[in-house]
Amino acid sequence: MSCHTQRVGLRSFFRYFRHVRGRLSISNSSISKLSFSSKDSSFNLLNLSSASAFCAVARLYHNRTRNSCSQQKLTSGSFVKLPYLQSEFQQRISTSLSIIRSSSKLSKLKLKGMDLKDVLCALDKFAPTSLAESWDNVGLLVEPTPPHHVKTMFLTNDLTEEVLTEAIDQKSDFILAYHPPIFAPLKRLTMRNTKERIIVRAIEKRIAIYSPHTCYDAVKGGVNDWLAEGLGPCNVEPMKTSQKPSDSGWTxxxxxxxxxxxxxxxxxxxxxxxxxxxxxxxxxxxxxxxxxxxxxxxxxxxxxxxxxxxxxxxxxxxxxKLPTPGTGTGRICKLKSPVSIATAVQRVKNHLGLQHVQLALGSQKTQDSEVKTVAICAGSGASVLAGVPADVYLTGEMSHHDILAAVARGTSVILCNHSNTERGYLRVLKAKLGDMLNGTVNVIVSEVDADPLNVV
Structure with missing residues (x-):
């Protein structure tokens, strides 16, 4: 259904009931708490802030159910059963109600979008690119010719060709790819390999590409802090605090x-x-x-x-350089109440939504051994975790010999596959972006993006 058809349906819906506004004393604050049910399915007015819509449905309810008024009360939070609508006029209202059910479509009508430079400013305010590791390639990687207006932002962990197709289908103007799709220098842009094809298609579709990567690992409230939440109550500190130059730039x-x-x-x-x-x-x-x-x-x-x-x-x-409290490389987590290794493993699986993880028990340890401290590094953590004193290392991947070295020191290792320790954060980020962008940009998380490895 086109946006024009949606608007006409809503206008018809509201126009008929305009004369009842004022007859019903209903506050805006109660609207978002109300749920309705048609014959087929239920929906709520969570994204509808207009009191007239509520009054309209309430009036319809009043006219059709006045004989059973003593059995049901129309109150905030109540569940209202709407009778079957048969007439042509009633069918028009039913169509309008089905439009309201599609909260995502209704939300898109309200979104104004934001200029690219303002989006970048908001992202940098949350996690400055100065937090990234020196070897990393973060920030804006593909910039369409200005002006570029961002109405739909697409979030993914890895930008593959399949994910890019999904982003294009969603009419995305901006892709935030956690892993940089451009890392090694590109000498040419052709169709001969995946990396180059992705960049060419993004440019053709005027899609900006941005990568935060290790900025989001380091920032307070970022990927590593989210990963730590799955362990239960604990005190969390960066292994190494991030530092940034003074605002003056003097060295x-x-x-x-x-x-x-x-x-x-x-x-x-x-x-x-x-x-x-x-x-x-x-x-x-x-x-x-x-x-x-x-x-x-x-x-x-x-x-x-x-x-x-x-x-x-x-x-x-x-x-x-100036230290930035709460930000930095990796995390050391001191559990407020020690647990067994088996319990720690189960908590990680629950938090990441995984059926299986890999576990290497430290020397002289069993699954009943006590865990007081966990060292965390999302993604590939061998270089970050090496030599860090902890009962358990939690990361995505480590080499065979790095695992052997940790086990020899008595440290157990939990491996979850690289991107499984990162991808779940995108849902958290989506909510954060809603606040950062003042609700003006439609934010979508990829459904296609997934870790390439599976246990079979």
């Missing part, structure tokens, strides 16, 4: 002494590479202090080559 602080103000000559063209100079008189001259970035530092030192006396007084301090 070094430089101090030196000049004989007088005439000697205080900085090279031209430094621009924003050097902060404003401050100076303090001393017995030996002026103590000069200012901050700079890498390029500014090189320019200053080059200018001092002709002033060896000043150069001898130079002191350089490298500025540390």
């Amino acid at each position: 070094h602080r430089i101090e030196y002494v000049v004989p007088d103000t005439s000697s205080l000559l900085l090279p031209l063209g430094l621009g924003t590479s050097v902060s404003q100079v401050s100076s303090t008189p001393t017995e030996n001259g002026l103590q000069v202090v200012h901050c700079c970035n890498e390029q500014g530092l090189l320019s200053i030192m080059e200018s001092m080559e002709s002033s060896p006396e000043i150069k001898k007084t130079v002191q350089i301090t490298k500025l540390e």
Whole structure:
């Protein structure tokens, strides 16, 4: 059914009952709590904020069931049985009601969308790309020619050709792929392999592609924190806290002494590479202090080559990056109440919706052994978890020899397959994006995306 037909149906529905508005005293707050049932199926007005719709259905109910009013009460949260609708007019109302049932279609009519640059700003506010590991490739990977308006955002863990087809069918303007579909550099864009075909089709369909990857691993409330929730009540801390440069962008602080103000000559063209100079008189001259970035530092030192006396007084301090509490690599989880390994395994399976996981018991451990601490890393965790003291490692995959090393230290290992430790977070992210984007963008989670490995 086209959007035009939907609008006509709704207008017909509301126009007939407009004269009853005011006869029924019903608040907007009660609307979202009300459920109705037609002859065939039930639905609710969760996404309908118009009091007129509620009044309309209530009036219909009142006219058709006045003889049984003593048996049913129309109250917030009640279940109302609508009689069968037979007349042509009643069938029109029934059609309108079926439109209301399709909450996703009705929601799309209300969504205004958002400019791409505003979407990127919202995503960066939640998880700045500076949180990503240095080896990663995150952020906007494919950008359509501006202006680009985003009405439908599509979430997936892995962007395969099948998933891209699903996104195109959903008329997506923006794909958030947790794993970067562009990681190794591409020398050409042809149809010869999967990676290149995906990018070509996305460009042809004017679909932006964005990847957060390790940003979402590190951010507070991200993938690793979600994974930790499945263990039960515990105290969760990053293994290594993330750090970011200061907002000013300065990387070094430089101090030196000049004989007088005439000697205080900085090279031209430094621009924003050097902060404003401050100076303090001393017995030996002026103590000069200012901050700079890498390029500014090189320019200053080059200018001092002709002033060896000043150069001898130079002191350089490298500025540390600012720690970001609650964010960082991996997670250490200290359970508030210790459990057995068997219980920990079952909790992981329940949280991830898996029937099977792989378990390697630590040396001298059984499934009844006590678990107090769990080290977590979503995806491939060997390099992150190596040497971390914990009773259990929980990750997606590790190599055979990394598992043997953990077992030898007495640490048990739970493996769930790589993307199984990540994909479930997309449902959580969908809810977060609703708030981040002020409800203006339709957010869809892929139904095709799945881990390629299955236990058979």
